[in-house]
Amino acid sequence: MSKVMIAHAVSVDGYITGRDPGAGRGLGDGTMLFDWYFDGDTPSQVFDGFRLSEPSARVFDSLAGRVGAIVAGRNTYEDSDRFGGGGPHPAARLFVLSHRPAPEMTERQALITTGIADAIAAAREAAGGQDVGLMGGGVATEALRAGLVDEVILHQVPILLGGGRPFFQALPEHVRLRLVEAVPAPGVTHLRYEVAR
Numbered sequence: 278m279s280k281v282m283i284a285h286a287v288s289v290d291g292y293i294t295g296r297d298p299g300a301g302r303g304l305g306d307g308t309m310l311f312d313w314y315f316d317g318d319t320p321s322q323v324f325d326g327f328r329l330s331e332p333s334a335r336v337f338d339s340l341a342g343r344v345g346a347i348v349a350g351r352n353t354y355e356d357s358d359r360f361g362g363g364g365p366h367p368a369a370r371l372f373v374l375s376h377r378p379a380p381e382m383t384e385r386q387a388l389i390t391t392g393i394a395d396a397i398a399a400a401r402e403a404a405g406g407q408d409v410g411l412m413g414g415g416v417a418t419e420a421l422r423a424g425l426v427d428e429v430i431l432h433q434v435p436i437l438l439g440g441g442r443p444f445f446q447a448l449p450e451h452v453r454l455r456l457v458e459a460v461p462a463p464g465v466t467h468l469r470y471e472v473a474r
């Protein structure tokens with residue numbers, strides 16, 4: 278069975294954006310969360326234009342190569358300017374989870390309004406045996422609450438942003454994780470956890 282993973286760039290104090298993210302403003306004042314995508318000399322084999330350090334490229338490409346479909350929260354979709362009609366991953370179909378209609382979607386994008394389980398099921402089908410990536414703190418938390426997440430990956434950037442959108446929101450109970458890989462790299466530490474069941 279394909280896996281469901283959440284992989285986000287996150288500050289040490291747990292933010293996946295800086296203050297004031299939004300359409301046309303991206304991550305707000307937290308753009309340095311993505312500096313490691315472009316600070317190296319190893320081109321990504323999956324994402325055109327990304328040049329990472331060698332250890333980051335290894336981790337990033339092995340994760341990106343697993344993804345066959347993505348579920349993104351409505352905030353991620355809007356704050357990313359609707360991905361210009363495409364998606365956040367060059368090869369993966371995009372499913373946007375929302376409570377509201379989204380009239381301007383393209384054929385590469387689909388809207389799901391019936392909840393996280395339906396969104397992940399639709400993404401899984403589209404992924405054709407590959408894994409499903411989740412995007413957005415709200416979506417990540419919903420999926421953890423529903424027990425639908427297999428892996429949590431923190432690309433931890435050494436900064437305290439002091440504000441922004443949190444990676445994780447309140448959960449009704451503890452979720453135990455098992456660290457399976459820790460890779461220090463220039464400007465970021467990659468921490469891969471499995472959800473313990």
Ligand SMILES: NC(=O)c1ccc[n+]([C@@H]2O[C@H](COP(=O)([O-])OP(=O)(O)OC[C@H]3O[C@@H](n4cnc5c(N)ncnc54)[C@H](OP(=O)(O)O)[C@@H]3O)[C@@H](O)[C@H]2O)c1
Pocket residue numbers: 284285286287292293294298299303304310349350351352353354356357374375376377389390391392393412413414415416417419442443
């Ligand atoms: N640092 C990184 O690597 C990284 C990665 C991804 C995203 N981001 C950033 O993170 C920010 C977004 O995160 P976020 O936590 O604010 O939001 P999010 O998870 O992207 O979106 C939350 C929204 O999704 C919809 N939603 C969530 N659960 C739902 C459900 N069960 N049923 C129907 N709709 C549901 C709701 O939208 P409505 O109620 O409005 O319909 C909710 O307000 C963006 O600024 C994005 O750029 C950063």
